[in-house]
Amino acid sequence: MSETSFFSIAYDLIIKNTEITYDLYVNASSVDKKQKFIRVFPMDDFLSQEDLEEFKQKYRQLYVREDQRNLYMDSLVKSSDISGVDTVSFIKDSAVEYLQKMFDDTKEFNTEILSQTIGECRFAVESMIDVLDDYTIDSLRGLIGNLSSHDFYTFDHSINVSMYCISILRALKPEATRDELVHIGLGGLLHDLGKVKIPTNILNSPGGLSEDQYAEIKKHPGYGIDLLRSGEVEVADDLDLNIIARVVHEHHENWDGNGYPSKLREKEIHLYARVCTIADFFDAVTTKRSYNDVLSITQAIGIMEKFSGIKLDPALFKVFASHVKHGNIKSGRQIKMSDSFDPAIPYDKLPLEEIKDLFEKEDFGKIKIKES
Ligand SMILES: [Fe+2]
Numbered sequence: 001m002s003e004t005s006f007f008s009i010a011y012d013l014i015i016k017n018t019e020i021t022y023d024l025y026v027n028a029s030s031v032d033k034k035q036k037f038i039r040v041f042p043m044d045d046f047l048s049q050e051d052l053e054e055f056k057q058k059y060r061q062l063y064v065r066e067d068q069r070n071l072y073m074d075s076l077v078k079s080s081d082i083s084g085v086d087t088v089s090f091i092k093d094s095a096v097e098y099l100q101k102m103f104d105d106t107k108e109f110n111t112e113i114l115s116q117t118i119g120e121c122r123f124a125v126e127s128m129i130d131v132l133d134d135y136t137i138d139s140l141r142g143l144i145g146n147l148s149s150h151d152f153y154t155f156d157h158s159i160n161v162s163m164y165c166i167s168i169l170r171a172l173k174p175e176a177t178r179d180e181l182v183h184i185g186l187g188g189l190l191h192d193l194g195k196v197k198i199p200t201n202i203l204n205s206p207g208g209l210s211e212d213q214y215a216e217i218k219k220h221p222g223y224g225i226d227l228l229r230s231g232e233v234e235v236a237d238d239l240d241l242n243i244i245a246r247v248v249h250e251h252h253e254n255w256d257g258n259g260y261p262s263k264l265r266e267k268e269i270h271l272y273a274r275v276c277t278i279a280d281f282f283d284a285v286t287t288k289r290s291y292n293d294v295l296s297i298t299q300a301i302g303i304m305e306k307f308s309g310i311k312l313d314p315a316l317f318k319v320f321a322s323h324v325k326h327g328n329i330k331s332g333r334q335i336k337m338s339d340s341f342d343p344a345i346p347y348d349k350l351p352l353e354e355i356k357d358l359f360e361k362e363d364f365g366k367i368k369i370k371e372s
């Protein structure tokens with residue numbers, strides 16, 4: 001067996017006065033950078049406030065075994081003492097941990113890693129479904145803004161898209177089953193899976209892409225489905241890999257048939273993929289980028305509206321927009337997005353154009369006399 005790994009947990013994110021469902025460890029090594037983990041509290045024992053205070057006095061940091069991460073995550077989700085932000089933050093960090101394994105350049109990517117990652121991602125999605133029950137699409141956007149961001153855009157983005165997918169499906173279909181939410185959540189989390197096959201310098205080149213580079217990026221839905229359909233990916237019996245594969249393959253198809261890679265149109269595109277397109281677009285325009293302002297919800301919805309019926313399913317967009325609060329339109333600044341916008345492009349600055357005052361040149365104050 002490979003060596004056991006651990007992750008640190010914050011003291012205020014330990015549920016007390018209950019039987020804990022995971023073991024607690026400390027690092028007893030006195031040598032810097034060396035680790036020697038010793039269990040200080042066993043799972044299923046009652047952890048009191050006093051126990052925790054004592055640990056706090058004695059140990060700087062407590063740890064949990066990596067293979068008990070889902071048990072720990074579950075305890076946060078079920079606790080009413082821990083805030084939603086803290087819980088979602090932990091779920092997000094965990095999902096990043098899982099996804100990172102797939103994008104690890106030092107290890108060769110294989111279907112075994114993919115099977116394992118899908119299994120782990122499922123824990124994250126199941127936890128998200130429980131926590132997000134208390135959030136609307138609008139409050140979720142606020143929550144996402146409060147979460148820590150990681151260096152690699154793709155991870156944060158995938159997790160945000162997964163959360164939006166779950167919330168949008170719930171808005172669309174309040175009676176959506178857990179099974180449906182798990183599938184759309186996993187589809188969202190893995191939608192850009194094919195990017196593992198695209199060189200990092202292309203994925204991280206916000207300065208602009210050459211035609212060849214853009215053509216390469218456009219291959220990610222195809223790469224993604226090839227990986228999932230390689231025949232060796234093993235998932236739990238109750239998971240339909242085909243649905244996840246369709247989200248991965250069809251999330252850049254457009255409602256009007258002008259998307260990629262297969263130019264599918266309207267309802268030829270899987271419903272979950274159409275939801276994912278909206279989530280993908282929304283996250284791409286509301287995510288903070290360096291040197292660039294974040295759009296307000298009103299601006300984001302305004303921009304997306306122009307693509308409704310073109311890139312986006314108009315009926316889905318209508319439901320989505322009606323669930324996102326339209327704040328007061330404070331700014332007079334009117335913007336529109338370039339038609340060439342593609343959420344798959346790593347923009348440093350969104351291709352926005354300011355809409356000039358249409359009547360700028362008109363002089364309403366004077367009566368114009370037509371010169372003859
Ligand atoms: Fe994509």
Ligand SMILES: [Fe+2]
Binds near residue numbers: 161344
């Ligand atoms: Fe994406």
